Amino acid sequence: MSGKSLFEKVWDEHIVVPETDDAPAVLYIDLHLIHEVTTPQAFALLKDQQLSVRRPDLTLATMDHSTPTVPVTTLKDLEVVAEAPAAAQIRAMIDNCEHFGIELYGFGSEYRGIVHVIGPELGATQPGKTIVCGDSHTSTHGAFGALAFGIGSTEAAHVLVTQCLLQRKPKIMAVTIDGALQTGVSAKDVILALIGQIGVEGGVGHVIEYLGNPLAGLNMEQRMTICNMTIEGGARAGMMAPDAITLEYLAGRPQAPAGADWDAAVERWRKLPSDPDARFDREVSLDASRLEPMITFGTNPGMVIPVTQPVPTDTGDPSFRKALDYMQVEAGKPILGKAIDIVFIGSCTNSRMTDLRQAAEMIKGHKVADSVRMLVVPGSQSIKAEAEAEGLDEIFISAGAEWRESGCSMCLGMNGDVVGRGQLAVSTSNRNFEGRQGVGARTVLASPATAVASAISGTIADPRELNRH
Amino acid sequence: MEKIIRIESKTLVLPLDDVDTDQIIPARFLTTTTRDGIGNALFADWRYDANGEPNADFVLNGPDVAGCEVLVAGRNFGCGSSREHAPWALVDFGIRAVVSTAIADIFRNNSLKNGLVPVIVDADTHQYLLDNPGITVIVDVKQRTLSLPDGRTATFPIDGFSRHCIMNGIDQLGFLRQQEAAIADFETNRPWTP
Numbered sequence: 048m049s050g051k052s053l054f055e056k057v058w059d060e061h062i063v064v065p066e067t068d069d070a071p072a073v074l075y076i077d078l079h080l081i082h083e084v085t086t087p088q089a090f091a092l093l094k095d096q097q098l099s100v101r102r103p104d105l106t107l108a109t110m111d112h113s114t115p116t117v118p119v120t121t122l123k124d125l126e127v128v129a130e131a132p133a134a135a136q137i138r139a140m141i142d143n144c145e146h147f148g149i150e151l152y153g154f155g156s157e158y159r160g161i162v163h164v165i166g167p168e169l170g171a172t173q174p175g176k177t178i179v180c181g182d183s184h185t186s187t188h189g190a191f192g193a194l195a196f197g198i199g200s201t202e203a204a205h206v207l208v209t210q211c212l213l214q215r216k217p218k219i220m221a222v223t224i225d226g227a228l229q230t231g232v233s234a235k236d237v238i239l240a241l242i243g244q245i246g247v248e249g250g251v252g253h254v255i256e257y258l259g260n261p262l263a264g265l266n267m268e269q270r271m272t273i274c275n276m277t278i279e280g281g282a283r284a285g286m287m288a289p290d291a292i293t294l295e296y297l298a299g300r301p302q303a304p305a306g307a308d309w310d311a312a313v314e315r316w317r318k319l320p321s322d323p324d325a326r327f328d329r330e331v332s333l334d335a336s337r338l339e340p341m342i343t344f345g346t347n348p349g350m351v352i353p354v355t356q357p358v359p360t361d362t363g364d365p366s367f368r369k370a371l372d373y374m375q376v377e378a379g380k381p382i383l384g385k386a387i388d389i390v391f392i393g394s395c396t397n398s399r400m401t402d403l404r405q406a407a408e409m410i411k412g413h414k415v416a417d418s419v420r421m422l423v424v425p426g427s428q429s430i431k432a433e434a435e436a437e438g439l440d441e442i443f444i445s446a447g448a449e450w451r452e453s454g455c456s457m458c459l460g461m462n463g464d465v466v467g468r469g470q471l472a473v474s475t476s477n478r479n480f481e482g483r484q485g486v487g488a489r490t491v492l493a494s495p496a497t498a499v500a501s502a503i504s505g506t507i508a509d510p511r512e513l514n515r516h
Numbered sequence: 517m518e519k520i521i522r523i524e525s526k527t528l529v530l531p532l533d534d535v536d537t538d539q540i541i542p543a544r545f546l547t548t549t550t551r552d553g554i555g556n557a558l559f560a561d562w563r564y565d566a567n568g569e570p571n572a573d574f575v576l577n578g579p580d581v582a583g584c585e586v587l588v589a590g591r592n593f594g595c596g597s598s599r600e601h602a603p604w605a606l607v608d609f610g611i612r613a614v615v616s617t618a619i620a621d622i623f624r625n626n627s628l629k630n631g632l633v634p635v636i637v638d639a640d641t642h643q644y645l646l647d648n649p650g651i652t653v654i655v656d657v658k659q660r661t662l663s664l665p666d667g668r669t670a671t672f673p674i675d676g677f678s679r680h681c682i683m684n685g686i687d688q689l690g691f692l693r694q695q696e697a698a699i700a701d702f703e704t705n706r707p708w709t710p
């Protein structure tokens with residue numbers, strides 16, 4: 048018998064009822080993250096059927112998607128700054144949490160923020176846990192060795208009522224990332240390159256486990272960036288085995304175990320990494336040492352090229368043509384140097400301290416080009432406070448960027464922060480789908496370094512050039 | 517949830533790959549707290565122009581749309597976000613089955629819980645469907661088959677449990693709640709607590 052993979056260990060530990068030919072497995076969920084957009088219909092179902100939330104203590108609630116990124120101190124402010132449906136949705140979240148006895152990290156909470164940012168920050172995200180949320184980027188939490196994936200609203204209701212989900216066991220793909228990153232190349236470029244390699248449907252039906260040497264060199268925030276965008280490669284979850292860096296990140300966090308509980312947890316977590324003879328359904332490798340900064344040119348994250356390279360030649364494929372038309376880019380021509388309108392630094396992919404520090408360091412002493420609007424949105428109120436304590440807000444503001452309250456913001460344009468029709472945005476978020484950042488918005492995905500270099504030059508730029516001047 | 521055993525319908529064909537949930541229903545329609553009228557927002561940015569007028573060349577605005585229950589799409593339909601609003605919008609519009617060679621995982625899961633049958637077929641059948649829009653097909657959930665007018669049939673995968681739920685209009689929450697004893701047992705006996 049072969050050994051077990053990280054995924055199998057976590058999966059097996061959470062089986063309440065094993066799967067059979069006739070029925071999927073009943074899988075226990077250790078942490079259910081909820082936010083205002085995908086829960087109203089789930090709570091409505093509970094109310095209709097007069098059901099209660101089984102484990103409010105395992106449910107972590109915040110507001111991020113349709114929440115304004117301008118300050119809201121009272122609910123009256125909300126009516127002023129948010130459009131009526133968004134305000135109603137946020138009020139519904141507050142009411143539902145109160146009604147069902149769930150603690151909400153809402154307005155006024157120092158911990159409010161993007162759901163995938165605050166779970167780890169609070170120490171609620173831990174190795175070996177099963178974590179779900181009505182949001183596909185729940186894959187982020189896999190960076191800690193948790194099995195974490197997105198669900199729909201009906202499944203959210205299932206978890207609220209039973210703390211369990213009906214699941215079929217997925218396949219497992221091992222992705223080995225080897226080699227050290229060159230200067231100017233970041234975790235974002237690694238995941239963009241991987242999606243380019245396997246394609247946006249490459250991971251369908253699979254959970255990805257990341258293996259390889261540079262993992263040890265990436266901090267938790269960089270690992271989260273990689274697991275975050277794993278969903279864009281079609282896989283529901285990405286996982287990385289916990290190690291010393293994971294432990295160091297978690298120690299002392301508000302919801303992390305402490306004292307003897309910590310020691311017991313560490314003992315358990317040490318057994319999680321895949322056994323040397325673990326079997327995978329598919330194996331892929333990526334040589335990270337050869338990577339350049341990456342940039343998307345089309346309307347899905349798999350349409351990606353090194354920033355210095357031209358857009359691929361036209362294959363005649365209708366989806367490819369439609370994407371190029373929409374983006375107003377030409378096949379076979381570079382997009383480096385193309386004029387841009389907006390730079391967005393934020394989202395659950397790249398809004399943490401590592402990202403903000405790097406962006407601030409690069410922009411210091413420069414100005415955002417006159418033709419560009421730059422928005423910097425920290426991932427959580429805690430990050431906002433930490434960044435302000437380091438004076439990063441001052442650096443962004445004096446360079447001409449806007450500095451906001453935390454939230455999803457321009458990542459999906461639900462809260463009023465949108466890219467205008469036809470405008471071209473360089474964004475550190477995760478989806479360049481048509482209209483994702485606003486009706487008719489055109490999005491280029493890139494790392495924070497590429498975004499900053501582009502903001503300064505007013506065109507799509509290579510961050511390595513900025514360093515050279 | 518409506519029971520679905522067999523669907524006989526003309527096809528609507530959207531021959532694009534990687535149609536994501538942001539296209540199926542754009543984020544600005546997600547501030548709703550209900551599902552009412554959500555079909556109006558289906559494919560909103562492709563269906564309507566900047567002035568809110570229907571785009572004549574978009575398939576959903578064609579003359580033969582009424583009564584079509586089967587949508588044929590390119591590879592990897594439903595990729596992107598986990599928003600269940602996507603299957604809700606399709607079902608509200610009247611679609612009962614989506615056919616492709618690959619359907620994204622979360623969308624597929626959400627569809628199965630809302631009476632939308634994900635039909636994954638082989639590349640040849642798929643190409644035939646793409647090349648011949650508007651033909652009448654039969655999706656037979658019981659037999660797990662899709663039949664073409666020329667008599668050919670293709671089988672599609674659907675696990676026994678989901679099939680049973682779709683055919684009987686069963687809400688899976690009821691099934692999960694029957695596992696209460698096992699869940700309580702698991703909570704008491706697990707070696708560690710979250």
Ligand code: SF4
Pocket residue numbers: 111112161162163182184394395396454455456458459476477
């Ligand atoms: S930041 Fe963007 S991707 Fe992340 S949870 Fe918010 S909307 Fe989703």
